[in-house]
Amino acid sequence: MSHPVSRRLFACTAAMLACGSVSLASPAMAAEAWPNQPLKLLVGFAPGGANDIVARIIAKELQQSLGETVVVDNKPGAGGLIASEAVAKAQKNGYTLLLGSIGNNTIAPVLAKKLNFDPRKDLEPITIVAEAGNALLVNSKLPYKSVKDFIEAARKEPGTINYASSGTGSTLHLAGALFGQQANVNIVHIPYKGNSQAINDVIAGQVQAIFSGIPSAISSSKAGQTRILAVTTPQRLKSLPDVPTVAESGVPGYAFTSWYGLFTTGGTDPAIVQKLAQEVRKIIAKPEVQAQFEAQGLEPVSSDPASFKAQVNRELDRWSRDIKAMNISLN
Incomplete structure (x- = not known):
């Protein structure tokens, strides 16, 4: 009679281990299966500007790289905050992206009298893509x-x-x-x-x-x-x-450099964020993409998500301090 019990214990244990292995592997499996539907890349400014140009270069290349349609969606207004808020409140699945910048990700949130999202928690930095002076x-x-x-x-x-x-x-x-x-x-x-x-x-x-x-x-x-x-x-x-x-x-220490970068919704699976970062880094390394950026006066650059996130947080701190010191406000 002991054999049936042993078999049941074995079956239960095997099932539990199987469930555990699926649970442990789920982030990687999710990333491997992702994407399986079109992506949307939001821009907080009207078509034709630098943010829009960068977004369309990235979208075209990302579409080829991922094998899924990437649609650029311009949502201008409030210094880019309308688009930022839309991404911040989107589903946490990596299908909604933001072509952000120093302006709408670290300056506009500081100047805004009311903000309906947390720029540090509700937006997930993926990689910087270009810098400009x-x-x-x-x-x-x-x-x-x-x-x-x-x-x-x-x-x-x-x-x-x-x-x-x-x-x-x-x-x-x-x-x-x-x-x-x-x-x-x-x-x-x-x-x-x-x-x-x-x-x-x-x-x-x-x-x-x-x-x-x-x-x-x-x-x-x-x-x-x-x-x-x-x-x-x-x-x-x-x-x-x-x-x-x-x-x-004649102004020692002066430097002001703008940047453009890719974001998604905060709380998105880190494996998906890493996959996006890797794909965009490959895109930025392409000579033809670099030539397109340089023609716009931009320097193509890339980073990992952690270092980009640290940069965004540093700049939010910096502009909170400097904007107050310069007495700048939106009337």
Whole structure:
């Protein structure tokens, strides 16, 4: 009579072990089976901007890599926070992605009077994909030939030099505010509703300066409409090797670099996050993708999820501190 009991115990034990092995293997199995449906890549800004361009490059390559459709969905508004919130509240399955940036992931959350999600917990960083600097650009008819000239003029007549931006709290605004703070000059911020209108008014002479994106700066300076005084990156740019950095032009320690990165919903299976990171790193390593980024004035880069998450958290801390010190708010 002992044999049937032994057989039952053996059967139960085997079943329990089988269940345990399935449970232990489920994350890996989920990642192996993922994806099996289309993905959506949200962008917090209108089509045609840098965020949108980067998203479409990544989406096209990711679609080929994963074998599933990747649809870019533009949800502009609130400095990118509308798209961020949509991803934060999506299902935790990796099928909803966000092409984020320094602006909508670490600056807009700090400036927002009310936030309906936690940017640290509800969005899961996957990998950074590109970095970009700005250029201190002035109207070509102005006498400023260097950052030193610009600073001297600002100190001689405080509050008389204006700089344009694509809006209050934008990266162009903060690049200028940081410059004013570190150079100890009073330059007046003029916010616009977008980058195109802002740079057009610099070209027209309505505003003296702008901390512009690199492609726009190169294009207008080549046309003789503007003059590039310096770039905001820590080192000189390959695309502008003869243009000094702001730091080497008289404002030691100054650096302002924007970045773009991929996010998904917080709480998504870590195995899926890792799989996405690996696929995107392969994409960023492709020479043809790097060429597309560089044509937009972007430097292609990548990272692992943990280091990208640490960077996002550091910058949320930094902008919470710096925005308060610069007395910037959305009225």
